[in-house]
Structure formats: structure tokens, C-alpha cells
Amino acid sequence: MRIAVIGVGLIGGSIALAARSRLGASVAGFDSDPQALAQAIERGVVDTRCENVEQAVADAEAVFVATPVGVLPEAVAAVLKAAPDSAVVTDVGSTKRTIVAQQDDPRFVGGHPLAGAETAGVRYARADLFAGATWYLTPTAITSGVLYERLYRLLHSLGARPAAIEPDVHDAILASVSHLPHVLANVLVSQAASQLAAGGQRLPAAGPSFRDATRVAGAPSTIWTDIYVSNSDALITAIDDTVIGLQRTRAALAKADRAWIQDWNEQAAADRRRLLEADLAGAELFELRASVPNRPGVIAQLALELGRAGVNIADMALYPAPDMSEGVVALWISGSDAAARAQQLVDGLGFPVARA
Amino acid sequence: MRIAVIGVGLIGGSIALAARSRLGASVAGFDSDPQALAQAIERGVVDTRCENVEQAVADAEAVFVATPVGVLPEAVAAVLKAAPDSAVVTDVGSTKRTIVAQQDDPRFVGGHPLAGAETAGVRYARADLFAGATWYLTPTAITSGVLYERLYRLLHSLGARPAAIEPDVHDAILASVSHLPHVLANVLVSQAASQLAAGGQRLPAAGPSFRDATRVAGAPSTIWTDIYVSNSDALITAIDDTVIGLQRTRAALAKADRAWIQDWNEQAAADRRRLLEADLAGAELFELRASVPNRPGVIAQLALELGRAGVNIADMALYPAPDMSEGVVALWISGSDAAARAQQLVDGLGFPVARA
Numbered sequence: 001m002r003i004a005v006i007g008v009g010l011i012g013g014s015i016a017l018a019a020r021s022r023l024g025a026s027v028a029g030f031d032s033d034p035q036a037l038a039q040a041i042e043r044g045v046v047d048t049r050c051e052n053v054e055q056a057v058a059d060a061e062a063v064f065v066a067t068p069v070g071v072l073p074e075a076v077a078a079v080l081k082a083a084p085d086s087a088v089v090t091d092v093g094s095t096k097r098t099i100v101a102q103q104d105d106p107r108f109v110g111g112h113p114l115a116g117a118e119t120a121g122v123r124y125a126r127a128d129l130f131a132g133a134t135w136y137l138t139p140t141a142i143t144s145g146v147l148y149e150r151l152y153r154l155l156h157s158l159g160a161r162p163a164a165i166e167p168d169v170h171d172a173i174l175a176s177v178s179h180l181p182h183v184l185a186n187v188l189v190s191q192a193a194s195q196l197a198a199g200g201q202r203l204p205a206a207g208p209s210f211r212d213a214t215r216v217a218g219a220p221s222t223i224w225t226d227i228y229v230s231n232s233d234a235l236i237t238a239i240d241d242t243v244i245g246l247q248r249t250r251a252a253l254a255k256a257d258r259a260w261i262q263d264w265n266e267q268a269a270a271d272r273r274r275l276l277e278a279d280l281a282g283a284e285l286f287e288l289r290a291s292v293p294n295r296p297g298v299i300a301q302l303a304l305e306l307g308r309a310g311v312n313i314a315d316m317a318l319y320p321a322p323d324m325s326e327g328v329v330a331l332w333i334s335g336s337d338a339a340a341r342a343q344q345l346v347d348g349l350g351f352p353v354a355r356a
Numbered sequence: 357m358r359i360a361v362i363g364v365g366l367i368g369g370s371i372a373l374a375a376r377s378r379l380g381a382s383v384a385g386f387d388s389d390p391q392a393l394a395q396a397i398e399r400g401v402v403d404t405r406c407e408n409v410e411q412a413v414a415d416a417e418a419v420f421v422a423t424p425v426g427v428l429p430e431a432v433a434a435v436l437k438a439a440p441d442s443a444v445v446t447d448v449g450s451t452k453r454t455i456v457a458q459q460d461d462p463r464f465v466g467g468h469p470l471a472g473a474e475t476a477g478v479r480y481a482r483a484d485l486f487a488g489a490t491w492y493l494t495p496t497a498i499t500s501g502v503l504y505e506r507l508y509r510l511l512h513s514l515g516a517r518p519a520a521i522e523p524d525v526h527d528a529i530l531a532s533v534s535h536l537p538h539v540l541a542n543v544l545v546s547q548a549a550s551q552l553a554a555g556g557q558r559l560p561a562a563g564p565s566f567r568d569a570t571r572v573a574g575a576p577s578t579i580w581t582d583i584y585v586s587n588s589d590a591l592i593t594a595i596d597d598t599v600i601g602l603q604r605t606r607a608a609l610a611k612a613d614r615a616w617i618q619d620w621n622e623q624a625a626a627d628r629r630r631l632l633e634a635d636l637a638g639a640e641l642f643e644l645r646a647s648v649p650n651r652p653g654v655i656a657q658l659a660l661e662l663g664r665a666g667v668n669i670a671d672m673a674l675y676p677a678p679d680m681s682e683g684v685v686a687l688w689i690s691g692s693d694a695a696a697r698a699q700q701l702v703d704g705l706g707f708p709v710a711r712a
Contacts, residue, residue, distance in 0.1 A: 124708050126647065128682065176548050181569040184540055186624035187601035191594070192532050193627035209572045211632065211673070213537035215686075216565045218625020225618045232609040238547070239606050243599050245543035250595045253588040261584050262577045268542035269574020271549035275566075 001025040001154070004060035004083075006053060006075055007032075008040040011092050011113065012066030013125025016046045018158040021127045030056040032067075040122045057083040062154055064111075065091040069226035072099050080105050088147035094174065094223075095231040096138050096167040106296055109151050110138035110167060112174075113160060120220050128159065135160035138167045139300030145292075145327075148299045149318040156315055163312060164303030168234075175234035179227060180242065183235065185217035285314055286339035287356040288331045290346045302329065305349060311342045330356065357381040357510070360416035360439075362409060362431055363388075364396040367448050367469065368422030369481025372401045374514040377483045386412040388423075396478045413439040418510055420467075421447040425582035428455050436461050444503035450530065450579075451587040452494050452523040465507055466494035466523060468530075469516060476576045487515035494523045531590035535583060536598065539591065541573035568675065632688070642695035644687045646702045646709040658685065661705060667698045686712070 003019050005012045008031045019025040029046030030053055031037040041049045050056035053075075057063050063083055067075045072093050079089050080103070090111040093099055100110040115133040135155045139148050155162040165173075192210070228235065252260040292298045299318070306313055315332040331346075333339040339355070346353040359375050361368045364387045375381040385402030386409055387393040397405045406412035409431075413419050419439055423431045428449050435445050436459070446467040449455055456466040471489040491511045495504045511518040521529075548566070584591060608616040632641055648654045673686045687702075689695040695711070702709040 124647075124710055126708055131682070173551065176544075176551050177566040180547075181544065181565045183602070183605055184544070184569065184598075185565075186621060187598055187605065188532075188537065188540070189624050189627040189631060190620075191536075191597050191601060192631055195528065195532050196631070209537045209541075210533040212568045212571050213540065214628055214631075215568050215675075217628045218621055218623075221618045221621045221625075224621055225614055228609060228617050228621075229612050229614060232612060236606055236609055239602050239609075241547050242540075242543055243602055245547060246539070246595050246599055249539055249543065250592055253584060253592055253595075256585050256588060258581055258585060262581045264546075265542060265574055265577045265580055265584075267574075268545050269577075271545040272570055272573045275545060275548055275552070275570075 002028070002059055002061050004028045004030070004050075004056040004063045004079075005046060006030050006056060006063065006065045006079060007067035008036055008045060008122050008125075009066060010120050010122065010124050011115075011129075012064060013040055013043075013045045013122035014115075014127065014129035015064050015066065015092075015158065016040070017125055017127040018130060019154075020047070022159065023154075023157050028056045028058075028060065036122055040125075043122065043125075045122055045125055053078045054082040057087065059084065060087050062151060063087055063089045065089065067091075068223055069093045069095060069230050073102055076103065076108065080108060083107065088144075088151045090137075090151055093230075094178070094227045096136070096170045098230055100138050100140065100167045104142065106142050106144040107147055109143055109148055111151075111155075112136045112170065113155075115160075120223065130155075131159040133160050135162045136165050136170050137162050137303070138170060139164055139297075139303060141297035141300060143300045144296060145294070145299035145318065148303070149316060149329075152316055161312070161314070164300065164307040166304060166308075169308075171231050171234045172237070175231055175238040179231055179235045180238040182216050182219055182224065183228075183239065184242070185214045189214045189217045285332045285334055286336060288333060288339065288343055288346065288353055289356050290329045290331065290351045290353040291326060292329055292351050293326050299329065301349065302331075302346065302351075305345050306331075306333075306342055309341060309345055311338050311345070358384070358415055358417050360384045360386070360406075360412040360419045360435075361402060362386050362412060362419065362421045362435060363423035364392055364401060364478050364481075365422060366476050366478065366480050367471075367485075368420060369396055369399075369401045369478035370471075370483065370485035371420050371422065371448075371514065372396070373481055373483040374486060375510075376403070378515065379510075379513050384412045384416065392478055399478065399481075401478055401481055409434045410438040413443065415440065416443050418507060419443055419445045421445065424579055425449045425451060425586050429458055432459065432464065436464060439463065444500075444507045446493075446507055449586075450534070450583045452492070452526045454586055456494050456496065456523045460498060462498050462500040463503055465499055465504055467507070467511075468492045468494075468526065469511075471516075476579060484515065486511075489516050491516035491518045492521050492526055493518050494526060495520055527587050527590045528593070531587055531594040535587055535591045536594040538572050538575055538580065539584075539595065540598070541570045545570050545573045640690070640692065642689050642692060643712040644689060644695060644699055644702065644709055645712050646685045646687065646707045647682060648685055648707050649682050655685065657705065658687075658702065658707075661701050662687075662698055665697060665701055667694050667701070 001023055003025045005016045008029045016027040019027055027046045028048040028050050029040055030050040040046050057079055063079050065075050065079055072091055083089055089107050090109050092111055096110045113130055113133055113135040115129050152162045313331055314334045317330045319328045333342045343353055357379055359381045361372045364385045372383040375383055383402045384404040384406050385396055386406040396402050413435055419435050421431050421435055428447055445463050446465045448467055452466045469486055469489055469491040471485050508518045675684045689698045699709055
């Protein structure tokens, strides 16, 4: 398989390494920063050093645009202009509404792997970065089903768990589970630091709860300023919710309302357990086979319908009919209940479906 | 040395174990919960099982009152009434103003070890719980110097780092670095859980930043309801500061003020570095983050490699990946040269490592 990676930092470099070691793919790389590109060659991250985007994507079957969020629009546009008709093009940006709204090309599928680190740069790239990680994909009604399936299977081969999601839902969830925790970490450290200064330089011994809560404080500005700005409305909503939550707690504290505080605390314990359990899949796999017409958007419709219901597609495959008028989609679903639910949902979309 | 422990839970039990193993002390124990006391005896945590407070403290040189914060006042009063004139009496409560204000006895010194866990109960007690931990002490103008010194040296012998502090400063600092992070963790999980419910049960794949930020959500209510209520005014001040901080960030986001966001983010990075450095008296602290596979012996290998080279690990934390296939080890190393050497050594073992 021939893959192109535009932007060979931590994520792009890790995609390249994973594609080469897990798939035996040949990887062409380009980066607007010559030093980063030189480092990627030196470390053997990519096979071919390209002089520009056009050269990198010339004969690619899949293109990953892994630049910072701020320059994604022009990078994706340049790639779509130069890439073959048969190539699938995706990005890895942490917010999805803007970039997806700007595209009207059936070859483009927005993407976002939930992997990464506090570190940046190709020297931290590694082939197993995506092992077990959720990799969000945002297919739309115009997305080519064939190309979506290729990307899905490719990500699956890289060890990731691809999951379809609408761009606005993605951005709202990420605001809550990633961007907001980063904001709170920043606010917490600033607060502790100014208390320290006001207290005549007394040194507090920060306990483990503080250390964990602020681990992501001051994450790299080159990446995070873009993320904050590009998702500012969803993040503002999340911040407003947090302020409401804090004010409720404040009111209970002011009244020394022990019963409320205890309920609230125990609800939090239950919520966290539930959230983290949900994060771990790992059950028996069931295969469904659905017959679908071969028109743009069908695969996206299926994937999003199941995604909305919280049904995780562990794997998928597309088998087109010889005349390409229709096809069979095989879906592997984790867990018997989820498989039954998936069957119901696919049936509800009007596609004949059966357990294989 | 003869020590009495009133309340043999996680903290009281660990004090008993440490005093016996490190000092060869004889430890008398009492707990108002007969089951907890029986368990402490069964596990060999205390030497002498006492029927009441009076019996436990009768010939003690030092008494630790390790009951929940809510019943501390009466427990300390009972101990002071029964203890010899020559005994030092201390508590381990997480807030200090109330209990200290209630005492006018030269034998009493308020105390608070910054140690503990999400777990509670004597079965998690261990002799090394306080190794390297800050142990705040709140001597007042009426505290006996001799008894204070005895307590200080005793705590030092248990492996802790005792530090004197005023009760109000203690409570304000703890509100910021412990109680507030607990409140924020609760608010974060509630918010994510209700978003989940509103979004038709879609399961978000919670990233590592969310997991770390919410690690302490829903800490044991039996302990934490008391802590929240007893420090409610300092905690309310901390919450109000957080709301102000959030609103400032919100305003910058609403204006897409990139310069402000970048300054704020970089200030947070600098503040966190400074706060964690301050945590270790003396040399500057550097944080390294290494990615390691999750297999037995890896942590030992890391620790031994650094140990052999004479590099001291001031602190460490392990953050496993969701699927447990790998993890990130954070290592705090004291001193720039030692940190550089450590980075080299970890790199030499084949683990990707970076300065955080």
C-alpha cells in the first residue's frame, strides 16, 4: 500500500511507522519544516523524502494530513488538488467542524486519533502509538463509501479503533473530555501560583491530587492555541456548565448541606466508574451483513447511526456487487446486546440485514 | 517508645506499622469500631488492643488521633483528658483551623500528613505510607517546645518531612491544592456523564487527560463530606477564584484572543514547573516522561538502571494506557545534570523519553 504523510511530527511520524511495520506500506513524507523532514528520514520514519505536497501524494492510495490545526485548511486543499481520484484523504486535527465544513470532496474523511502525548516532534514517534486508541472519523453524505471503508480498514490495521461521529458531536465531546480539563489544569496552577506569591513565597507541598489534576497544564502552545480557538464555542459551553456546577457546589458548602454534598460525591464516584468502564470494550464479536445500495453517503449513514446509539463497530468490510449497483457491508460488533441493537438500527434504515 | 493510636484506619494503621518497624515502638490501639480494631489486631498492626481511649493512652509518650474529621473534637478532648502530662497529642485531620482553635493544651499539636490514597481502611495500611511525605504541624504559642520537638523527631523517624505551618495558611493551601481539585474532578465527571446521557448514550472514549483530571472524583464520602464542610469557607474562596479564572479564559476565547491564550498557557507551564520544583526543598526538579510497554519488571528495570548510575528518583507516577498495553512513567529528578543523565539512561534502554 502507498501512503503519503503531510506533516511528520509525533502523529504523522507514528502513522508512518505503524503503516510500515504493520502493513509493509511504502510511505512518502513531506513537511514544510525541512529540519523535521530531515529528522524523519534520518530516523527511518518515512521511505521517501518529498520536495512538496504534489510529489508526496502523486500515487498515494491514502493521504494523512498531520499538520497543526491552524494550517489544516490550506494543507488539505493542496492535497485534494494534487491527489489522485482514487485516493482517500484524511486529517488528524483535534477539532472537526471547521475542516469538515470546508470540504466538498468525496475523497475527504475528517479524522482524529485519541492518542498523543505531552511531547511533540518526530523523535517521539512510535509504531504503537495508536494501539487500542479510538480514532474518530467524520464521514458525510458526500463521502465515498469505498474510500471510507479503505480508510477504516487501514486504521484498524494500524491498531486503532475507528468510530464514526458527527463533527459537532465530536467537538462537544472533546471540549468536555479534553479541552476543558486542559483549561482547568491551567486555571488551577495559576491559582496555586498566585496564592504562593501572596503567601510570602511559602512553598506548598503539592499532593498527588494536584499533580494529576494539573498534569496537562501548559501543554505545547503551538498546538493548543489553535485547538482552543478552533473549538472556542464548544469550549465556552463546557466552561459555562462547569461554572454552574461550581456554583451549585458553592451553595451547598455555604449552607453546610451535608446530604447534598454526600449525594453529589457519590454520584461522581458512580459516574466516573461508568465513564471509564464504557471506555473499555472487549467482548465477543458478532458479524452482521447488510445489503446497501451503492450511492454516496450510505456507509457514512450506517456508521453514524450506530455511532449515535453508542454501538461500536469493531471492524467492517465492504463487498461490492460486480456491477457496483449495490454491495454487502459486513460489520463486526462487540457484544451480543450491541449486535442485536445494531441489527435493529440497520433494519430501521431500510437495509436488509442478518447475522452471519 | 510507647505510642497510642486512636482510630486504626489507613492513616492510623500506617502510623502504627511505621512506628513499630522503624522505631521498635510498642503501639496501643483503640477504635470505636470493634471490627476495625479486630482487623488491626489480626493483621498485627498494633501490639495492644485497648477497650477504650483511657486504657490506650494511659502510659503513652505520643498519641495520634486518626479519626474522621467530623468526630475529631470529642476524640481529641477525650484523649487530652486521659493522657499523661508528659505525652504529646496530635491529630491527622485534613483541615486544621477548627481543631486547633478548640484546644488550649500545651500537649496538643495539630498535624496533617500529605499521604493517603483513594482507598480507606486498615487493610491498606503500610509502614512506608509516609516515606518522603510532607507532614504539616501547627504548633501555637502555647505548644510545649519539648513535646513539639519530640513529635517532630518521631515523624522524621517515620520517614516523613515535618513542616510547621499556621492553621489558616494550611487550610487555604489545602483548599487550593487538594480540596478544589477534588471538587473539580467531581464537577468534570458529572458534566461528562450528563452530556453522555443527553447524547443518546454515546460512549465517549475518555482520553488520558480526562482520566488523570478525574482520578480523585468521588473519593470516600465518609471522609470527604467532613473535609468539605470543615473547610467550606476556604474552599468557597478557592471556588470563587476558579470561577474568575474560568471567566477570564472564556472572555479571551469569545474574542479569539490568541495572544492572551498563548501567554496564559505558557504562564501555566512555567507556574506548574515552579510549583512542582517547590515541592522538593532544595534542587530544581525536572520531570521526565517515558513510554514503556506494560510488562512485569519494566519499572524495576528503570529504577535499577537509574539507581546503578546514582541518579535519585524524587518521585514517580505511572499512567497506564486504556488497554493496559503500555504506559507512561513520569519520573521527577532533582537537578539538571541528573535529569539529563537519567534521560540518556532511559533512552539507552530503548524507551522513548522526553522532558515534560
